[in-house]
Amino acid sequence: MEKVKxxxxxxxxxxxxxxVVYGFPCIVAAVDQRMQVVxxxxxxxxxxxxxPDVGIIGYTKKVDLLKNSDNLPKGVxxxxxxxxxxxxxxxxxxxxxxxxxxxxxxxxxxxxxxAVTVSVLKALSLLLEIKLSKKELFKIAYRTVLDVQxxxxxxDLAAALWGGVIYYVLGGKxxxxxxxxxxxxxxxYSGVKADTPSLVxxxxxxxxxxxxxxxxxxxxxxILTRQAKKALIKxxxxxxxxxxxxxxxxxxxxxxxxxxxSRLIFAARxxxxxxxxxxxxxxxxxxxxLVGRESEPIVKSAIRKAGGKVIxxxxxxxxxxxx
Ligand code: MEV
Numbered sequence: 362m363e364k365v366k367x368x369x370x371x372x373x374x375x376x377x378x379x380x381v382v383y384g385f386p387c388i389v390a391a392v393d394q395r396m397q398v399v400x401x402x403x404x405x406x407x408x409x410x411x412x413p414d415v416g417i418i419g420y421t422k423k424v425d426l427l428k429n430s431d432n433l434p435k436g437v438x439x440x441x442x443x444x445x446x447x448x449x450x451x452x453x454x455x456x457x458x459x460x461x462x463x464x465x466x467x468x469x470x471x472x473x474x475x476a477v478t479v480s481v482l483k484a485l486s487l488l489l490e491i492k493l494s495k496k497e498l499f500k501i502a503y504r505t506v507l508d509v510q511x512x513x514x515x516x517d518l519a520a521a522l523w524g525g526v527i528y529y530v531l532g533g534k535x536x537x538x539x540x541x542x543x544x545x546x547x548x549x550y551s552g553v554k555a556d557t558p559s560l561v562x563x564x565x566x567x568x569x570x571x572x573x574x575x576x577x578x579x580x581x582x583x584i585l586t587r588q589a590k591k592a593l594i595k596x597x598x599x600x601x602x603x604x605x606x607x608x609x610x611x612x613x614x615x616x617x618x619x620x621x622x623s624r625l626i627f628a629a630r631x632x633x634x635x636x637x638x639x640x641x642x643x644x645x646x647x648x649x650x651l652v653g654r655e656s657e658p659i660v661k662s663a664i665r666k667a668g669g670k671v672i673x674x675x676x677x678x679x680x681x682x683x684x
Pocket of ligand 1: 374377378379380381382512513514515516557561640641642
């Protein structure tokens with residue numbers, strides 16, 4: 362194959378963020394906003410990257426210099442590291458031209474880096490005719506995320522690969538698809554870009570300073586995530602909403618809430634949401650609210666009035682695929 366087009370979905374964390382980094386489960390949903398990668402082989406031994414959504418045009422690197430991966434420009438970090446890891450693992454050295462296009466802003470925290478990583482690895486396996494299972498792709502993708510940002514549970518990679526709604530345990534120890542087709546969520550963007558690794562480090566500091574207390578917070582998140590799994594399968598919306606609110610209280614205890622997110626969460630609840638919480642690391646990015654048919658427009662307008670931007674996304678989307 363000389364040219365291939367692949368796409369992977371973004372994600373929303375439903376339950377269990379932060380605790381998942383410590384080995385407890387989380388629940389993540391793939392969303393219908395996708396990252397697209399077009400990859401083709403080049404005769405000359407160079408990697409050429411175009412990622413106009415993040416300001417990268419005509420970035421070029423000699424294949425032999427891929428091992429020099431310090432101080433990469435932010436916009437190519439995940440992509441170039443993924444190519445390097447793939448080439449090292451499968452002992453290949455091919456010139457490549459790669460173009461990425463995003464259907465969503467990298468500002469929202471929908472996991473554009475993980476969707477790019479997964480898409481490019483899938484594209485390489487097709488281009489170079491190296492047949493890889495999702496689990497094998499996951500392993501190289503997770504290596505890539507740890508190489509680039511040092512921390513992370515890998516839940517977003519699982520969403521990009523498998524799609525749907527997933528019950529997930531750290532490092533891919535458990536990746537269990539859940540039968541959840543429809544979950545009426547409203548997503549509110551806080552207008553602030555969160556820096557996930559620094560929030561993970563912040564929570565880790567709190568954990569080290571207050572080991573017993575924070576351990577019991579994680580344990581409570583663990584219990585509610587397991588209950589949420591059952592409630593999601595049963596479509597018990599009022600229970601799901603209750604558990605979202607409890608999860609939010611525990612995220613507050615972890616210190617990752619902000620005034621802006623809090624305003625959107627309380628506005629959503631006041632507008633009739635069944636539950637509302639941060640989705641992801643906190644410190645910014647998005648909140649989610651579970652709504653009924655009647656409350657949906659009221660919740661949306663309440664979020665807007667409170668200063669948030671409503672993002673129209675749907676769960677649950679298909680995982681990585683050839684376009
Ligand atoms: C970030 O979206 C979710 C965290 O749990 C980090 C991770 O799982 O990689 C905070």
